[in-house]
């Protein structure tokens with residue numbers, strides 16, 4: 001079976017984890033501090049905080065930003081539900097805006113229309129763009145569009161660590177950037193995540209919310225406000241440190257594989273009216289998702305591919321189709337809905353061979369030719 005994705009944990013890492021387990025220092029020790037320092041150096045940001053999941057990172061970002069009841073936050077309609085769920089969980093309302101059919105990221109024209117027609121009653125506080133599947137959000141254009149508005153940018157770069165141009169990596173150009181280290185992401189610590197910011201006050205608030213609202217000062221422990229426990233263990237940080245060293249090479253390999261997919265899929269795309277993803281040069285390719293034409297039943301294609309030893313799956317959810325976010329306005333959300341029903345993720349991970357890509361494309365061609 002050619003799997004959709006496969007976490008990459010080396011034997012040296014397993015040895016390191018065993019050493020840390022034997023040491024007895026399991027939480028917030030040397031490894032966590034070193035992982036944070038290495039992440040902030042790699043990403044080029046002042047503060048990096050490691051946390052227990054990508055969802056924890058998103059939640060802490062909203063808490064530190066003081067977003068809650070009476071507030072609204074703009075979220076793309078095509079993403080993993082956690083992006084909007086954290087908004088609901090702090091008592092605010094997610095406002096769902098449509099996405100681009102090829103980048104799968106927030107559609108800036110739709111965003112502009114949403115801002116221009118915003119009537120409340122909530123106070124619009126932030127935009128949460130998602131660098132979907134590793135496609136970098138166009139932060140220059142987004143910032144220009146948001147310039148007249150007093151809105152924070154909290155980027156959900158959960159699946160996009162290492163994406164983006166070198167001096168402006170995904171997650172680093174927002175007020176707060178959030179990453180996930182779930183096994184389905186390119187860099188994994190089992191469960192885990194991180195937050196980055198260049199703002200000292202936000203960093204301090206996030207650090208306190210992460211750890212029971214508490215901080216150790218000269219006079220001992222002080223509790224500043226009620227908080228959570230979203231800490232990452234030291235053995236997970238040790239895994240993350242090793243993963244981070246390998247990440248650039250893995251992304252380079254994913255870019256080669258994505259290019260190979262694009263080349264080999266081109267004839268199929270023309271013959272069967274399949275849409276291929278926008279191939280941004282700085283895409284990190286956490287997922288390679290194509291879009292099947294409307295008359296093709298995706299579940300049948302997935303089942304037929306499975307029979308040929310190829311795993312495929314849907315890409316992400318259309319949030320407005322879930323009906324759980326109390327969206328009252330429900331504008332035309334057709335792109336997100338189509339991506340949700342017709343989008344299909346193909347196997348992609350750095351350990352795949354060139355021949356695996358050929359097998360996937362040949363398998364897909366045979367299935368579609370029926």
Ligand SMILES: *Cc1c(COP(=O)(O)O)cnc(C)c1O
Pocket residue numbers: 053054055056079080082083130156158159180181182192193
């Ligand atoms: C994976 C993912 C999350 C959730 O991260 P967890 O670490 O699983 O909590 C949130 N948003 C997006 C866009 C994701 O891809």
